[in-house]
Every structure is written in C-alpha cells, then in structure tokens.
Amino acid sequence: MTTSFKGPKPSRRQFLSGAAAAGAGAVAAQASGAATPDPLITEVQPWATGLGEGVDATPYGLPIKYESHVVRRNVEWLTADTISSINFTPIHALDGTITPQGCAFERHHSGAIELRKEDYRLMINGLVDKPLIFTYADLERFPREQHVYFCECAANTGMEWAGAQLNGAQFTHGMIHNMEYTGVPLRTLLQEAGLDAAGDLEDKWIYVEGHDASSNGRSIPMSKAMDDCLVAFKANGEALRKEHGYPVRLVVPGWEGNMWVKWLRRVEVVDGPVESREETSKYTDTLANGISRKWTWVMDAKSVITSPSPQSPIQHGHGPLVITGLAWSGHGAITRVDVSKDGGKTWETARLAKPGEKMALTRFYLDTTWNGEEMLLQARAMDETGYVQPTKEQLREIRGENSIYHNNCIQTWHVKPNGEAENVEVS
C-alpha cells in the first residue's frame, strides 16, 4: 500500500482463503472438473467479436444503462411542493470522494432558473467605497483559485432526530456533495469595491442573495467573507449545472449549504445580520426549552458508512469484506475515523484513502472479514480540532428532539446474517 494505512492490514492468506472461496478459484475448479463450467469463460462472447458503439454518439456522455439506479432521488414528502425541493446524492453507490455534478445533491427554493452568462450581473453595494456591478466576463479577469469542498444541507440527517426513519444512506446522509470548485475569492471582489477603506471590518456583515425568485438571502459575518468564500463558476472542471447555480454561485466552505447562494445576484455590505426569513423562521434549531440556537453555520464533524448499508447490502459470501464510508468536518480536516461492528462497544481505526483535506469529504475503508455474524455498524469521525462525532444520545441531551437541522450524530446500520442492512437506533 502506498497510501497511509492506519488500520490493521489483512494478510494475503486471508484473501486467498476468502476471495478464492467466493468465486475467484474458477480456473482451478474447472481444471479439476469439480465445478460447472462458466460459459462466460468457456464460450466466445458477442462483445469479443463484434463492434461496439462509436464515440460520435456520445459528445457528452451519460452513465451506461446498467447504472440507471445510481441517480439523485427526490422525496415529495420532505418539502411543501415538488418545485420547492431537494434531492439526494446516491452515496451508497459511489466510491472515492468526488461527486459528479450529474448526481450531486442540490436544493433550491423556487426552482432551478435558466440564466445566460451574457445576462448575468453581480452587484456589490452597501457599505463600500465604490459600488460595482460585475458581468460574467469581468469575473473571469480576476485571479482564480481551486478547492475541493463539501456542501452539506443543514437538514441532512434531520429526519433521524426522532429515531431511525429512512432506510438508506442516500436518504439519511445524501444531502451532501463534494466538488472541485473554481472561482474568484469573494475577498478580491470586496476589496475591488473599496471595502478596506470602509472602517472596522469586524463589525461588518454581508447579505447575499440569488437571482431566483426566492432570493434565498443570508447574512454572513465579514470574517468568513474575507477568509475563504469563493465566487465560483466551475465545478469539477466544467461550468456549474443549472441546478447548482449556473453561471455563478457562492461557496462558503464548511458552512451549511443554504448559505452557498446560487445564481448569485448581490452582495451587500451591512453593519449587522439582516435576520432574513431563511435565517430566522428557517434553518434554526429549536431547543427543548423552545428557544432557538443562534448562528448555527458550521457543519460539525460527521461520518457515515456507505457500504454495507440498506441500499448496498453484502451480496457475496463469507470472508473478506470492505467496509467504506465518508467523513467530513466544517472545522477543518478529518484526522481519524473509527468503525464499530457492535454498536459502539468496541472500535477499530479505519484507513483513510488520503490524508484529510480541509472542509472536503474523506473516504475511509475498513478492510475486514465477515462470517455472517450480525453487526451494528457505526463510524465516528474526528477532526483536526480534536472534536469527536457524538452519539445521538449525547446530541439529544444537549439539543432535545425539536431540531430538524445539524444532526451530526453517529449512524447505525444493523447488518443481518443474510447481508441485508437496516437503519436502527441503539441506546
């Protein structure tokens, strides 16, 4: 292994006995006459003799038809109208860390609008020396940066506050994506508008809104605006998709997804938070005493096992098993992920595919053995601040059960002897 390997490394012999038993010993078996010949080996297959499809048929390619189940899912019951909706990344079927735009989670409040680059304008106004309006072509003239960041909806895992509700990682944890964003630092544009002559920045805020009818206005403290926010126009190398805010969206690393305003229209420098609809009646967490928490922007460290999981059961026999999942933190880089098979009684440290990167998804693996025993699978993430992902019980003690947003508790899958998995709650 060339990557860092923090967990126990299975021996080669373990795989020899395991994978070979599952089917990898077919050559030897056929030689001894012990098994039924596999026609996929013994007979010439049509794909080995004929011509496949030409590339001219796919100037912009789509997934093969056999993967038609690996798509975003919408659930009608979650929002008042399907036009005011949300959809879920099929994280149970993905691997690695990048989310393709075509199946990347997104949420919009009044539909996905179609806005040409030529018609795009971005205004910076309010407490600035020089209010400015930028065209798309203007934005392309400023120095750009690239960063891979996760974007998670504040409501991700929200239905689970009350107990195990949704049967699948896509639905419990799929309101997240992770893409390579390219854009201009918001700081650069604010400075262009003469912000640094506008007095003490510590007291200032920005109010950002989108071109869509909802406008989805949000207040952001100036310290964050000047730190790492990006005015982004590309994701995973290409233009943003319509539903991701084409042609320009705001990227607010590590902070809840609804602040990543799409179809970005205006950034107003103000002297305090605006207390808009989206940050008062929505996107707030009500505690047991009826009082709501103030300013819950950062997405705390969290993780989920994507396979095995309810939508990705174990379908092979006993022996080697790869347990894998995703971890992330809005406070910085993931430093460690532990996996439990017994509902949190004992833990094994998983292997991180790559060292954790700030505010980006980290893939973890536990290369292990399974012989049909029941498992209560859990993962728990730790980030560079020393924070450890809490249990649901710990979170409820502090937050009560009124919340919809900011549920970053440890998730449990019950894996049965037949390999199927179910969303359960352990106490």
Next chain:
Amino acid sequence: MTTSFKGPKPSRRQFLSGAAAAGAGAVAAQASGAATPDPLITEVQPWATGLGEGVDATPYGLPIKYESHVVRRNVEWLTADTISSINFTPIHALDGTITPQGCAFERHHSGAIELRKEDYRLMINGLVDKPLIFTYADLERFPREQHVYFCECAANTGMEWAGAQLNGAQFTHGMIHNMEYTGVPLRTLLQEAGLDAAGDLEDKWIYVEGHDASSNGRSIPMSKAMDDCLVAFKANGEALRKEHGYPVRLVVPGWEGNMWVKWLRRVEVVDGPVESREETSKYTDTLANGISRKWTWVMDAKSVITSPSPQSPIQHGHGPLVITGLAWSGHGAITRVDVSKDGGKTWETARLAKPGEKMALTRFYLDTTWNGEEMLLQARAMDETGYVQPTKEQLREIRGENSIYHNNCIQTWHVKPNGEAENVEVS
C-alpha cells in the same frame, strides 16, 4: 491568497483600473448619468419572479443548454473508420483539474462495448502458482485505493510534429483526461495468484488484454505492474462510463493511454514482452534513420495554455487578463510552469493552483495585464526529476519528423490585437 503564489501578484490598483474599465463600474456610471442604463439591472427579470424547473426532471443531470458547445469532438480524418476512433476533451473551455467523465477524452479500437457487471470476468494466468478468475463482486472485496491520474494518448499533439496543424487546444492537446480513479492495486491480485513464488520478478512481464474484439493487448514490465497500476472500477466517484471501460479498466499511471486497457479481460504473467500489434506496428516512433524507438511508455512533462487559445479568444477589453493552462508529467509531480508572451525569449513563472501531484494534471495561472499587444504565448513545464519541456526544434533534432506519438514540445499560440489566437510555429 491562501494557495501558493509563485508568480508576481497583481496589485489591487491594477484591477481597479482594469476590471472597472471593462464594465464593473456600471453602478457609478449610471449614477453619474454617463452610460446607457443596463436593463439587466434596472428592470425586473423574469427569472426573478417565476418558478424554475423542478429537480425531479433531472435525476441524472446534464449541462445547461447554453454550454452545449463544451463537448468532446471527434475528427473523422484521424482514424480509418469512425467506429475505430478517438475524441477530444474540450480543455479550452474547462478550468480546474478534474475532467468530468461526460466530456473526458477516450479512444477505442473496436467500439465501446456493453458489458454487465454480472457478465464480467478477469483472468490472471500464465507464470503464476494459482491461475484465478475474478468476478466483479470478487474485486470489490480487496482493499481499494484512490488516486487522481491523467490519462494521455500517445498520439496527443501528434499532428503537430510537421508544423502547426490544428487550430485549437482541444484538438492539439485534448487527448487527455484527469480523473479520480478508485480500484484495487494490480499488485494485490497478482499476489493473490501466487506471483511471489514464481521466481525472479525482474525478468517477468504481464500481457494485458480487454474484452472487446480488438483486445488491445499490451506488454507491461512487472516492475510497473507491481508498483502503482490499479484495476479500477470507479472514476470521479461513480462507475466508469461505457466508453471508459465499464465495468473495469487498467490504470497505468503516467504511461501512455493505450496501455490503460479497458474492459480488462486478462492479465497473463509472461517471461518477456509479447511484441503485440499495438506495440510494434502501432504506438512506436520511427526516427529519421528509419529505426523505431523501443519502449516509449512514459509520457514526458508537457503543458499547454488552454486560455487564451484559438477556441478561447480574449473577448474583453484591455487590462487584467488571466492566462491559464494545464501541465503534467508521467515521471512525477509538476514543480514549475513558466509562461512566455514573446515566443520563448522571456519567461514569467506561473502560479500553480495547488502543489503538483504525481502523474496528475496541474492547473497554472498567470495573472497579468494585456493592452492589445500581439503575443506569442507559450508554456513550459518542469517536473520533480528536473526535466524541462523541450521546444519543437529540440525534439525534432533528436526524433526527426517521422513520429506520430510522444510529441511533448512547447506549443505556441499567436494572440492578435483583436484577441483572436492562432496555432503557429516559431523558430
């Protein structure tokens, strides 16, 4: 800037005079009554009042219609039949480093076949203790790795040997993609077949072939097979696309793309190179004396400016200009990229968006100023071995002009006063 910044950093004042002149001063201009009011600012637009499209319409999303020109291109004249063809990544229109699968370069020799995971088999045979056949499910049980790697066709830039031929970075340099691959190290599967008991590995080779009719057989020395080759099943998080080898392809980091065998069928351990059609009559470089170079696998360090370029002219006024492009090396990480505006007489060191990663595309930027002067734009890449990308003249001196493959010379774009760019050759 939070990223490394190796080039000269333009001052803020530079942008104030530049971008504002280009249109970003509209607010001030309107306030003074000097400019025609912009109806996109002064009038309420339809996208701000109506509902956009719902997400249920896009379970797997495609680019917005306004980006329909950002697609792979095929050229009929390059290969004998369109079914035996190649296509080009629209690198002139992308930014960042990740190539979306939907527009990622690929080449196939007998069409893109459709092979279900259930019908997939991978045989390892030849000089091994225990010949094995793996199903797709077997492969998923071995420890996986993830790496972002570039895949470049040996023929990329091949038409340029004889002089400036093709007008656009997509056609001169677009036979390349860069994706996050997930798979099992080939080493792991070879060890599973008992390779380490098969004698001295240094003398051994593997011969790999695909399930398609062409089989595209290639010989690879064992040292590379045991080093970093991946048996990959995901790219950018999701299943490989059909045309990229669904469900399984070989990844041979830094080596020419035709060795990345798609629809991987068989890995035979042999005691020497097979000298197959694809490594004798094809994919060899004939020198001026008529003798062909032997074993030209590694793709040497190379770079190209993607914008401005013939397909991406300068369309804004004078002032700030972002020059950007891609650099890569099959020998390791890119350490530096220089940009010349005068055909190689003087050079400025570009800013790398991130530190170079081994055998992966690196994005570079030169944040500069342009006042309508003619430019002969060039980029030259350097890698961690100390290698410097050569000029076409230097390459011709060694290789002559008979070659098709392995042209990694410095490319020149002639930018005219009107912002248009043309592929030219400088001596």
